[in-house]
Amino acid sequence: MTIEIGLMLTGMLAIGFFAQWLAWRVKLPAILFLLLAGIVLGPIGHVLDPDKLLGPLLFPVVSLSVALILFEGSLTLRFSELSGIGHVVRGLVSYGAVVALLLLAAAAHYLAGLGWDLSLLFGALTCVTGPTVIMPMLRTLRPNARIANTLRWEGIVIDPLGALFAVLIYEAIVSRHQGHAVGVFLGTVLGGVICGGVAALALAFLLRRQFIPEYLQNYGTLAIVLLSFTLSNTIAHDSGLLTVTIMGIALGNLRDVHVDDILDFKEHLTVLLVSMLFILLAARLSWPLPPGTLWAGIAIFLVAQFVVRPITVLVSSIGSGMGWRDRALISWVAPRGIVAASVSALFALRLSHLGVAGSEVLVPLVFILIIGTVVLQSATARPLARWLKVAEPDPRGVLIFGSDAVARAIGKALSEAGFHILLADDDWDGIRRARMEGLSTFYGNPASAHADRHLVLAGIGQMLGLSTHRERNSLACLHYQQEFGREKVYRLRNLAPQETNHRNALNDRLLVPALFEEGMTHARFAEWLIRGWRIKSTGLTATFDWPHFIEQYGSTSILMFGIDEKGVLRVAAERRELEPRPGWTVIALVPPEASA
Structure with a gap:
C-alpha cells in the first residue's frame, strides 16, 4: 500500500510537471492541461481514486492547499x-x-x-x-x-x-x-x-x-x-x-x-x-455526470x-x-x-x-x-x-536590462531604427535619465515577481542583458529565455574571457550568447563611448555594401545589429556572425576618427 501511494504521488508530480511544461510551450493556462490530466486519470481511465488514495487526509490536504493559494x-x-x-x-x-x-x-x-x-x-x-x-x-x-x-x-x-x-x-x-x-x-x-x-x-x-x-x-x-x-x-x-x-x-x-x-x-x-x-x-469527478449537468454546464x-x-x-x-x-x-x-x-x-x-x-x-x-x-x-x-485591428504586430520590440550610458545608447539607437524599446532596471538614477532621453522604462528588476505581475511585454520579442550586475544579468537572461526563446536573448559580457577563471565562471549551460565581437565587455564599450566612439546606423545598397562601410568607417568598426529587408532585427553575437547584405540597415559602433 505504501509503495502504491508513493508511486501515485510521484506519478502525479511528474504529470503535473509535464502539464505545466506543455502549458509553457504552447502558451496556454496550465489549469487546462492539469484538469484534463485529472479527468483522464480519474473518471475516464480509473487509474487515480483520490478518496481511496488519501482517505481521511483528503479534506485536510485540499483545505491547507487552498488556504495557501488564497493567501x-x-x-x-x-x-x-x-x-x-x-x-x-x-x-x-x-x-x-x-x-x-x-x-x-x-x-x-x-x-x-x-x-x-x-x-x-x-x-x-x-x-x-x-x-x-x-x-x-x-x-x-x-x-x-x-x-x-x-x-x-x-x-x-x-x-x-x-x-x-x-x-x-x-x-x-x-x-x-x-x-x-x-x-x-x-x-x-x-x-x-x-x-x-x-x-x-x-x-x-x-x-x-x-x-x-x-x-x-x-x-x-x-x-x-x-x-x-x-x-x-x-x-x-x-x-x-x-x-x-x-x-x-x-x-x-x-x-x-x-x-x-x-x-x-x-x-x-x-x-x-x-x-x-x-x-x-x-480525478474526483464522477462519470457520467449527474443527469443534466453536462448540458446545463454548457448552457x-x-x-x-x-x-x-x-x-x-x-x-x-x-x-x-x-x-x-x-x-x-x-x-x-x-x-x-x-x-x-x-x-x-x-x-x-x-x-x-x-x-x-x-x-x-x-x-x-x-x-x-x-x-x-x-x-x-x-x-x-x-x-x-x-x-x-486591436492586436499588436509581431513582437519586434526589445527589452533591455540596464539603464546606464551603454544601455541608453544602445536603446536609443534601436529606438531611432524604429523598434519599440523598453529599459528595465532598479537603478532609479539611470531610469530617470532614460526617461529624460525619451525612452520607455520599467523601474524594477525585470526578473522579479513584481515584474511578472506588472511588466507589460506587449510587442516585445527579444531581450538584451546590459546590466553591470553580472549575476543578476545572467539570471534575467535565463528568465527571459523561457519567455522569448533561447535564440532571442543575449548578454553583454561583464568580464572578458581571459579575466574569468574557474572559481567565478558560470556553468556553460547557464550562459547565453555574448553580444558583439569576441572579448567585448561592458566596461570596454563604456570606455569607448567616453573616448568618442559613436553608434552609426546606415542603409546598405548594391553600390555601398558592408565592405564599403568598413572602408569608410574603419576596420575597427564593430557590427552590432542588422535589420534585414523584412524589418527583422538580427543581433551580432559571438559564434553567430552576421553577414550584412544590400538592402539591410546596419547599426555599428564606429571610432571617433571615422568620417561622418
Whole structure:
C-alpha cells in the first residue's frame, strides 16, 4: 500500500510537471492541461481514486492547499495601486463584479436548477479571472497596451476580491444549514477578520524586527499562515479561509514590510500545489455526470461568454471613452482559473458533508466553465483581435536590462531604427535619465515577481542583458529565455574571457550568447563611448555594401545589429556572425576618427 501511494504521488508530480511544461510551450493556462490530466486519470481511465488514495487526509490536504493559494493571491492586492488602474478596471472589479456575480447566479439557478444559495456561491466563484490564466493568454493574444493593461489589472485585483466574496457567501450558507442565527454568521466573519488581522500584524512585527532570519522567513511565513488557518477554524468554525485571505491582504498593504521574497516563494509553492491539487480534484469527478449537468454546464458557459461578460464590460466602461473595438475584445476574454477550481472543490467537499442539495454538481459546473472559456478564448482571441485591428504586430520590440550610458545608447539607437524599446532596471538614477532621453522604462528588476505581475511585454520579442550586475544579468537572461526563446536573448559580457577563471565562471549551460565581437565587455564599450566612439546606423545598397562601410568607417568598426529587408532585427553575437547584405540597415559602433 505504501509503495502504491508513493508511486501515485510521484506519478502525479511528474504529470503535473509535464502539464505545466506543455502549458509553457504552447502558451496556454496550465489549469487546462492539469484538469484534463485529472479527468483522464480519474473518471475516464480509473487509474487515480483520490478518496481511496488519501482517505481521511483528503479534506485536510485540499483545505491547507487552498488556504495557501488564497493567501498567495490576496498578498498581491495593493490598495495603493487601485487609484491608477483606470476607470474600466475599477468598474470591472467593483460594481461590474457584482453584476457578473448576480447574472451568473441567475444562470445557475434557472439553467442548472441550483438553489439560490448555491447559485450565489457559483456566481462568486466564477466571476473571477486571475493572473495565472490571463498572463499566458495575453502572451499569445498580444493585444494593444490599453487592452493588455485592463485585462492584466482586472485579473490581479479581482482574484483576491472574488475569493473574499466566495468565502463570505460560503460562510453564510454553512451557517444557515447548520441552523445558526445571523449572529453566529457575523461572529464567524468577525473571528476570521480579527484572526487574519492579528496574524498579519504579528508576522509583520517579526519581519520588521528581524526576529526571523532571512533564510527562515519563507518557512516561518508558511508555518504562521497554516497555523492561523487551523487555529481560526478551531476558534470559529470554517473561518480559516477568511482568515488567510484577510491576512494576505493586510500583510501586502502594511508599510515597511518587504514581502517580495515571501511572495516569490509562495508563487513557486503554489505552482507545485496547484499541479497536484487540480489533478486530484479533477480525478474526483464522477462519470457520467449527474443527469443534466453536462448540458446545463454548457448552457451556463454560453450565457457567461455571450451575455454576462459583454454586459459586465458595457456597464463597467460607461463614461470611460474606450472604443467599441477594445470593449469587444475585453468582452470576449475572461478565462476562469485557480480560485474558481480550487475553492469550489473545497466548498463542495464541505457542503456535501452537510447534506446541502445540489453541492455535487457545483464542481462539474465550474470545471465546464473553466475548460470552455480557456479553450474557446485561447483558440479565437488572437484572430478576433486581428479582425478588430486591436492586436499588436509581431513582437519586434526589445527589452533591455540596464539603464546606464551603454544601455541608453544602445536603446536609443534601436529606438531611432524604429523598434519599440523598453529599459528595465532598479537603478532609479539611470531610469530617470532614460526617461529624460525619451525612452520607455520599467523601474524594477525585470526578473522579479513584481515584474511578472506588472511588466507589460506587449510587442516585445527579444531581450538584451546590459546590466553591470553580472549575476543578476545572467539570471534575467535565463528568465527571459523561457519567455522569448533561447535564440532571442543575449548578454553583454561583464568580464572578458581571459579575466574569468574557474572559481567565478558560470556553468556553460547557464550562459547565453555574448553580444558583439569576441572579448567585448561592458566596461570596454563604456570606455569607448567616453573616448568618442559613436553608434552609426546606415542603409546598405548594391553600390555601398558592408565592405564599403568598413572602408569608410574603419576596420575597427564593430557590427552590432542588422535589420534585414523584412524589418527583422538580427543581433551580432559571438559564434553567430552576421553577414550584412544590400538592402539591410546596419547599426555599428564606429571610432571617433571615422568620417561622418
